[in-house]
Amino acid sequence: MSTKIRCKYVLIIMIAALTCAGALSSAVGRAPTPVERHGFLRVEGNKIVDQHGEPVQLRGMSFFWSQWMGQFYNRRVVDWLVDDWKVTLVRAAMGAKHDETQSGFMYDSRERKKVKTVVDAAIRRGIYVIIDWHDHHAEDNADAAQRFFEDMARTYGHLPNVIYEIYNEPLQISWSDIVKPYSERIVAAIRAIDPNNLIILGTPWWCQRVDEAADDPLDAVNVVYSLHFYAASHKDDIRARAQYALDKGVPLFVSEWGTTLATGDGFLDSVETDIWLAFMDEHKLSWANWSIADKAEASAALVPGASRTGRWRYEDLTPSGRLIRRKLRAYAGYEENLFPREPRESRVRLQAR
Numbered sequence: 040m041s042t043k044i045r046c047k048y049v050l051i052i053m054i055a056a057l058t059c060a061g062a063l064s065s066a067v068g069r070a071p072t073p074v075e076r077h078g079f080l081r082v083e084g085n086k087i088v089d090q091h092g093e094p095v096q097l098r099g100m101s102f103f104w105s106q107w108m109g110q111f112y113n114r115r116v117v118d119w120l121v122d123d124w125k126v127t128l129v130r131a132a133m134g135a136k137h138d139e140t141q142s143g144f145m146y147d148s149r150e151r152k153k154v155k156t157v158v159d160a161a162i163r164r165g166i167y168v169i170i171d172w173h174d175h176h177a178e179d180n181a182d183a184a185q186r187f188f189e190d191m192a193r194t195y196g197h198l199p200n201v202i203y204e205i206y207n208e209p210l211q212i213s214w215s216d217i218v219k220p221y222s223e224r225i226v227a228a229i230r231a232i233d234p235n236n237l238i239i240l241g242t243p244w245w246c247q248r249v250d251e252a253a254d255d256p257l258d259a260v261n262v263v264y265s266l267h268f269y270a271a272s273h274k275d276d277i278r279a280r281a282q283y284a285l286d287k288g289v290p291l292f293v294s295e296w297g298t299t300l301a302t303g304d305g306f307l308d309s310v311e312t313d314i315w316l317a318f319m320d321e322h323k324l325s326w327a328n329w330s331i332a333d334k335a336e337a338s339a340a341l342v343p344g345a346s347r348t349g350r351w352r353y354e355d356l357t358p359s360g361r362l363i364r365r366k367l368r369a370y371a372g373y374e375e376n377l378f379p380r381e382p383r384e385s386r387v388r389l390q391a392r
Contacts (some may be wrong), residue, residue, distance in 0.1 A: 078198040085322075099129050201233075
């Protein structure tokens with residue numbers, strides 16, 4: 040073999056070795072994202088499980104109504120929630136229609152772009168994202184909701200990141216006569232395009248009557264039922280309804296909850312919040328806390344005037360925001376009181392306890 044050919048083979052081998060070493064270094068140096076770890080989610084019994092059949096509990100933050108807090112619907116906020124708050128889930132709460140202010144998606148189609156910005160950012164960071172039709176009267180807006188979710192399913196249905204929430208909070212209306220027929224229609228429309236991804240179904244009385252849905256569930260695959268609570272108002276009675284639904288084999292998803300009164304304001308009930316967190320942990324219930332907003336109310340995570348692009352420090356957070364950030368970081372195994380100035384902090388984990 041000539042020297043020239045021998046050198047060529049040596050060069051090829053060196054390049055291959057360096058390439059393999061680089062890939063190995065990358066794999067070792069970066070932990071898998073939540074979506075890389077869990078993949079497509081599905082329902083088994085009353086649990087959400089991952090691609091390996093293991094129960095999954097997602098935790099994260101809900102954005103506020105898009106038409107009123109749209110300034111936070113951007114990539115940098117999602118990045119900060121992933122890097123600093125350690126979320127595995129975000130919820131894009133697209134306001135559907137608000138007649139008093141003539142706002143929301145049905146008045147302004149630009150709301151769709153806000154949702155897509157959050158969804159695209161979540162996909163890029165490898166976390167899960169709820170696309171939420173944020174509406175208290177979705178049965179009156181079923182045509183628009185169907186078109187919207189068909190659009191979202193065509194755009195994102197091939198990806199494991201996406202979860203559809205088709206009705207935020209039905210009011211004091213019948214599950215069997217109103218909410219269930221609406222849900223059957225929207226689920227069928229999504230399933231015609233996306234046969235796999237999870238769909239969250241709203242339940243009556245602001246998503247507190249999961250017991251009614253459990254008595255008359257949909258005949259559909261990979262659907263879960265939304266349970267909402269606000270810790271200072273909703274206590275043992277709501278947990279009893281949730282336990283009833285779980286005991287009947289119905290899977291629940293806490294797509295919205297707050298640390299305060301049901302008004303979203305009032306006081307922060309840290310004791311009841313801990314009771315609810317323990318309940319959700321016991322039953323592997325995924326959750327999104329309300330909300331990423333700088334509205335002057337107790338359930339908002341941010342103080343008025345907080346940065347629109349993340350990088351929030353201690354003084355930028357409300358008591359609720361501080362508590363939820365601390366809980367999220369603890370679940371992920373990180374120190375609670377680090378407030379870095381840069382969006383990508385040290386990823387040194389706590390020593391094993």
